[in-house]
Amino acid sequence: MKKIDIFNKLRTSGLRPTKQRVEIAKFLFEREKTFHFTVESLNKLLEKKTTSKFALATIYNTVHAFKNAGHLSELEVKGNKTYFDTNVSNHHHFYDSETSELIDIDEKEVVIQKIPKAPNGKKIKNIEVFINLKN
Amino acid sequence: MKKIDIFNKLRTSGLRPTKQRVEIAKFLFEREKTFHFTVESLNKLLEKKTTSKFALATIYNTVHAFKNAGHLSELEVKGNKTYFDTNVSNHHHFYDSETSELIDIDEKEVVIQKIPKAPNGKKIKNIEVFINLKN
DNA sequence: TTTTCACTTTAGAACTATTATAAACTAGAA
DNA sequence: TTCTAGTTTATAATAGTTCTAAAGTGAAAA
Ligand SMILES: [Mn+2]
Ligand SMILES: [Mn+2]
Ligand SMILES: [Zn+2]
Ligand SMILES: [Zn+2]
Numbered sequence: 001m002k003k004i005d006i007f008n009k010l011r012t013s014g015l016r017p018t019k020q021r022v023e024i025a026k027f028l029f030e031r032e033k034t035f036h037f038t039v040e041s042l043n044k045l046l047e048k049k050t051t052s053k054f055a056l057a058t059i060y061n062t063v064h065a066f067k068n069a070g071h072l073s074e075l076e077v078k079g080n081k082t083y084f085d086t087n088v089s090n091h092h093h094f095y096d097s098e099t100s101e102l103i104d105i106d107e108k109e110v111v112i113q114k115i116p117k118a119p120n121g122k123k124i125k126n127i128e129v130f131i132n133l134k135n
Numbered sequence: 136m137k138k139i140d141i142f143n144k145l146r147t148s149g150l151r152p153t154k155q156r157v158e159i160a161k162f163l164f165e166r167e168k169t170f171h172f173t174v175e176s177l178n179k180l181l182e183k184k185t186t187s188k189f190a191l192a193t194i195y196n197t198v199h200a201f202k203n204a205g206h207l208s209e210l211e212v213k214g215n216k217t218y219f220d221t222n223v224s225n226h227h228h229f230y231d232s233e234t235s236e237l238i239d240i241d242e243k244e245v246v247i248q249k250i251p252k253a254p255n256g257k258k259i260k261n262i263e264v265f266i267n268l269k270n
Numbered sequence: 271t272t273t274t275c276a277c278t279t280t281a282g283a284a285c286t287a288t289t290a291t292a293a294a295c296t297a298g299a300a
Numbered sequence: 301t302t303c304t305a306g307t308t309t310a311t312a313a314t315a316g317t318t319c320t321a322a323a324g325t326g327a328a329a330a
Contacts (some may be wrong), residue, residue: 109250124269295307
């Protein structure tokens with residue numbers, strides 16, 4: 001994803017392409033593989049990989065703006081920190097609780113044969129499968 | 136589960152059956168259906184349903200002691216609070232994010248036909264399925 | 271261009287969930 | 301009954317996140 005695309009991505013989301021947002025967007029979205037992170041881990045990586053520095057509040061603001069724009073999704077992971085995912089399609093995860101490492105599983109790699117029907121007047125929105133790993 | 140059983144459950148877990156532990160254990164374990172809760176919700180319910188009062192730290196201590204003893208499991212739910220589950224067997228959940236309500240699904244109610252193999256030298260510990268609901 | 275201003279960033283305060291501390295209390299062995 | 305390790309408790313400390321309001325800035329309008 002090139003700079004012009006980052007600009008468009010931000011603009012079409014109603015987000016002004018500020019210096020900070022562009023740099024964080026490049027870091028998050030210009031990569032081949034899915035990236036799973038917490039605000040803390042993102043902050044550390046940005047400190048390491050870029051010369052600019054960002055207020056922690058800006059990282060929170062930006063990550064939430066991207067999430068609200070549909071460019072990031074939030075993950076359910078044990079512990080008190082919020083995890084984010086650059087893969088916003090329906091997909092599943094391997095999870096290694098010892099290393100807190102998450103690995104994407106494409107939706108098509110998991111086939112479910114049988115599930116119970118949704119309770120009362122509710123419908124199924126989506127299904128998430130976590131495969132917990134050990135050594 | 137009767138009082139004597141609560142006493143045994145605590146004793147055999149190496150936990151002294153104190154007034155507080157017995158009362159919390161009765162509240163958590165003397166019920167037909169699975170109970171999903173946060174420390175905050177448990178605290179409020181204990182205030183309402185019992186005459187004794189408990190220091191918040193005691194509720195944290197007790198819940199963690201029960202978890203370490205294998206009487207409670209921890210759940211992965213979006214948000215910053217830690218959820219606990221009185222069902223410690225492998226099972227799945229319906230989840231309604233609007234009400235934060237969790238409903239148990241027995242392991243046998245979900246049949247998975249195909250999953251990818253675990254990465255590198257790792258093995259699959261268990262599989263958790265979350266069925267997200269909408270109205 | 272320059273001006274203007276709504277939007278954004280920022281440092282720090284505030285807030286919320288959780289854990290640590292250490293003094294007072296207590297279950298239960300002796 | 302005495303004794304003590306284990307437990308409870310109030311409170312402080314910590315960690316993750318959100319709020320606040322002042323300073324800065326992108327970009328539309330003049
Ligand atoms: Mn979490
Ligand atoms: Mn959580
Ligand atoms: Zn993912
Ligand atoms: Zn459950």
